[in-house]
Amino acid sequence: MRNFRLLLSLFLALSLPLGAFAQTAPGFVKPFAKEQMVAAANPLAADAGLEMLRAGGSAVDAAIAVQLVLGLVEPESSGIGGGAFMLLFDPKTKKTTSFDGREVAPASARPDMFLDPDGKVRTKPQAIPGGLSVGIPGVIAMLELAHSKHGKLPWARLFAPAIKLADEGFPVGPKLARTIRNFKRGANMPDIKARFYHADGTPLEQGEIYKNPDYADSLRKIASGGSKAFYTGEIAQAIVDKVRTAPVNQGGMTLADLASFKPLERAPVCGPYRIWRVCSMGPPSSGGIAIVQILGMLQRFPSSELQPGTLSEVHLRAQASRLAYADRARFIADPAFVKVPVKGLIDKDYIASRAALIDPAKDMGTASAGNPPEKHAAFSPQRSPANHGTSHMTLVDKTGQVVAMTTSVESVFGANIMVRGFFLNNTLTDFSLNPVLDGLPVANAPAPGKRPLSAMSPTIVFDQNGDFLLSVGSPGGPAIIGYVTQTVVAMLDGGKTPSEAITLPRQLNLNSPTRLEKSAVNDALEPQLKAMGHSVTVVMGEGSGLHGIRKVKGGYIGGADPRRDGVVIGD
Numbered sequence: 001m002r003n004f005r006l007l008l009s010l011f012l013a014l015s016l017p018l019g020a021f022a023q024t025a026p027g028f029v030k031p032f033a034k035e036q037m038v039a040a041a042n043p044l045a046a047d048a049g050l051e052m053l054r055a056g057g058s059a060v061d062a063a064i065a066v067q068l069v070l071g072l073v074e075p076e077s078s079g080i081g082g083g084a085f086m087l088l089f090d091p092k093t094k095k096t097t098s099f100d101g102r103e104v105a106p107a108s109a110r111p112d113m114f115l116d117p118d119g120k121v122r123t124k125p126q127a128i129p130g131g132l133s134v135g136i137p138g139v140i141a142m143l144e145l146a147h148s149k150h151g152k153l154p155w156a157r158l159f160a161p162a163i164k165l166a167d168e169g170f171p172v173g174p175k176l177a178r179t180i181r182n183f184k185r186g187a188n189m190p191d192i193k194a195r196f197y198h199a200d201g202t203p204l205e206q207g208e209i210y211k212n213p214d215y216a217d218s219l220r221k222i223a224s225g226g227s228k229a230f231y232t233g234e235i236a237q238a239i240v241d242k243v244r245t246a247p248v249n250q251g252g253m254t255l256a257d258l259a260s261f262k263p264l265e266r267a268p269v270c271g272p273y274r275i276w277r278v279c280s281m282g283p284p285s286s287g288g289i290a291i292v293q294i295l296g297m298l299q300r301f302p303s304s305e306l307q308p309g310t311l312s313e314v315h316l317r318a319q320a321s322r323l324a325y326a327d328r329a330r331f332i333a334d335p336a337f338v339k340v341p342v343k344g345l346i347d348k349d350y351i352a353s354r355a356a357l358i359d360p361a362k363d364m365g366t367a368s369a370g371n372p373p374e375k376h377a378a379f380s381p382q383r384s385p386a387n388h389g390t391s392h393m394t395l396v397d398k399t400g401q402v403v404a405m406t407t408s409v410e411s412v413f414g415a416n417i418m419v420r421g422f423f424l425n426n427t428l429t430d431f432s433l434n435p436v437l438d439g440l441p442v443a444n445a446p447a448p449g450k451r452p453l454s455a456m457s458p459t460i461v462f463d464q465n466g467d468f469l470l471s472v473g474s475p476g477g478p479a480i481i482g483y484v485t486q487t488v489v490a491m492l493d494g495g496k497t498p499s500e501a502i503t504l505p506r507q508l509n510l511n512s513p514t515r516l517e518k519s520a521v522n523d524a525l526e527p528q529l530k531a532m533g534h535s536v537t538v539v540m541g542e543g544s545g546l547h548g549i550r551k552v553k554g555g556y557i558g559g560a561d562p563r564r565d566g567v568v569i570g571d
């Protein structure tokens with residue numbers, strides 16, 4: 001399988017008219033790199049990252065260059081109008097930290113902002129487009145904070161590849177072309193129509209050259225003026241104007257909202273898995289807690305029962321996931337607003353008590369939230385379907401600094417409105433659109449200054465000496481937690497390489513029917529799972545976009561999800 005993919009990548013690399021633009025074709029996975037590696041969702045973006053590493057940049061520098069190019073070449077999935085979480089391992093201190101660039105609700109946000117005039121909850125497709133769903137973008141401020149602490153190259157240098165590509169143009173990649181073609185709703189939004197459709201109404205196709213001089217201009221301003229040039233002045237004014245005059249769902253964002261944005265450095269959430277230690281993103285993401293819980297519960301079972309794609313593995317992972325997703329829906333929201341019982345939820349004895357609920361022979365059905373040993377919050381649902389509004393990158397530099405960053409505009413092309421060459425996010429629809437559920441106030445309801453609950457899970461795993469072992473993350477909304485745990489288990493218990501683990505057919509359980517990605521393995525599992533009491537949903541293709549790196553003897557190997565255009569490159 002790996003050889004086949006390599007050959008295919010090679011064939012594509014040789015046969016595509018890539019000109020001077022990309023050195024690597026979508027899907028290319030470099031088998032091994034001795035000292036530095038980039039795994040990201042697009043070849044042009046990964047190239048920009050490697051260029052920075054080769055110029056002596058840190059993993060943080062490279063991640064910034066990757067992000068700025070992604071905002072151009074994969075604008076449906078992330079950009080400077082969105083938010084991100086970055087997990088960072090610093091080899092000098094052997095410490096892991098996280099940076100929170102999650103979007104924040106403006107002062108005008110209200111718990112009932114997504115109800116219609118009759119008090120009915122709007123559907124997500126109704127609530128997404130326009131200005132109302134736009135949170136204060138966090139990416140630029142967060143990257144600047146990370147750069148101020150861990151950057152080596154000058155800030156402006158990191159902008160050069162993206163500016164050049166935006167000015168000169170690049171051939172539209174397979175995923176962007178597919179997204180434009182399939183995103184029928186977007187065809188009616190003026191900004192998408194103007195940018196991604198020809199005058200005759202046909203969508204831009206793969207290989208056509210796309211330029212974005214407005215984006216180049218925005219980047220030039222931020223390159224020279226820093227985040228101030230984004231959060232104040234012309235760009236900020238353009239964001240405010242756009243949000244307030246959106247073609248649908250106008251919002252109330254102000255210049256004061258933008259000027260008030262503060263990225264945060266937070267302690268990650270970490271926990272043990274057998275001999276390893278796993279760290280991921282804490283609240284306002286539910287990812288870290290859920291992943292530590294799922295792996296913590298799976299420790300009850302031997303590795304032999306967790307071999308990838310076997311009935312016992314899929315069943316046990318589904319059960320542990322049910323329990324973790326139940327807690328996620330009950331306890332987690334923005335910690336600045338809600339007392340999130342992080343310690344209680346990842347408490348060893350609590351996790352063991354949850355694991356004891358797993359019957360190895362029978363599906364438990366819908367799991368209920370537990371009672372962790374700490375005061376807890378109210379109900380916190382985030383109902384976000386898997387979509388294409390997010391991207392994950394993993395990078396390691398020559399010094400061993402590791403960055404895992406998941407970055408998002410939330411839905412496909414965010415709120416479907418553009419400012420100065422970039423899309424604005426719709427991340428406020430990651431709040432519960434309904435502020436009251438089953439008579440309980442919803443912890444993840446919108447409020448001024450609040451960050452919506454996320455599932456983004458940039459994850460790093462360490463070996464018994466505390467040294468870096470592997471890192472992975474994915475888009476996919478709440479399903480991210482399932483994608484990442486499946487991949488980590490496949491690598492740690494199954495001994496799979498990142499490529500093998502990332503390519504596996506997905507099986508998930510979000511505390512609802514067990515979800516199987518259509519494939520021969522899953523076709524065989526389906527009747528067996530049903531016999532164990534699972535109700536099963538088969539999906540045609542999961543929305544994972546996992547990108548990961550693993551340390552091996554003398555260097556690194558990586559993996560890029562074949563479901564997207566990602567690549568792994570390095571030296």
Ligand code: GLU
Pocket residue numbers: 384386387388389390408410411427430453454455456474475476477478480
């Ligand atoms: N906005 C989602 C979250 O923060 C991610 C959406 C996606 O993965 O496409 O959990």
